[in-house]
């Protein structure tokens with residue numbers, strides 16, 4: 388499982404070097420936007436998908452781009468221009484991606500665990516932007532759920548939920564997590580973006596309710 392890449396192409400290249408070509412990868416959504424090399428990142432991940440090496444789950448950023456590309460009203464032009472991916476790719480290229488983006492699955496189901504971008508609603512359906520209500524209410528009925536979406540200082544396990552987004556595009560790390568072994572592999576995110584977003588990752592410790600049991604899986608390799 389790989390957390391939000393957000394256009395951090397160089398970091399993704401470094402991370403992929405760690406894995407053998409036989410490794411099955413699942414990108415947990417938000418491959419696009421924010422970072423400096425969005426098209427290169429999309430092409431790299433899509434190549435892995437085409438080779439059968441990776442699953443690219445849909446994140447709220449991919450969903451927003453789909454919605455804006457499909458919208459047929461005056462406001463959509465302004466909305467599109469506010470999207471990094473659209474600005475970097477341009478109109479023609481962005482529209483070429485629409486079919487592929489619409490085909491991205493919302494959830495990946497494995498034996499004993501599932502993955503989706505942000506979490507599940509009360510009916511067990513993927514919700515690409517959900518936060519607190521999922522963290523507080525999820526009772527483990529669908530097994531362990533691996534999510535990204537909310538950056539954390541480290542990969543963290545909260546009862547039945549594992550959060551793997553470590554804010555690569557905010558100057559944090561790009562993390563990969565293996566649900567079978569509980570291992571984490573990390574490389575540095577894009578530190579050039581830290582200033583732009585001025586996010587202090589330590590402040591994120593307060594995002595998740597403190598009463599939830601927290602533990603960090605062991606980090607196997609951290610070439611940062």
Ligand SMILES: [Mn+2]
Pocket residue numbers: 417446447448504535536537
């Ligand atoms: Mn997200």
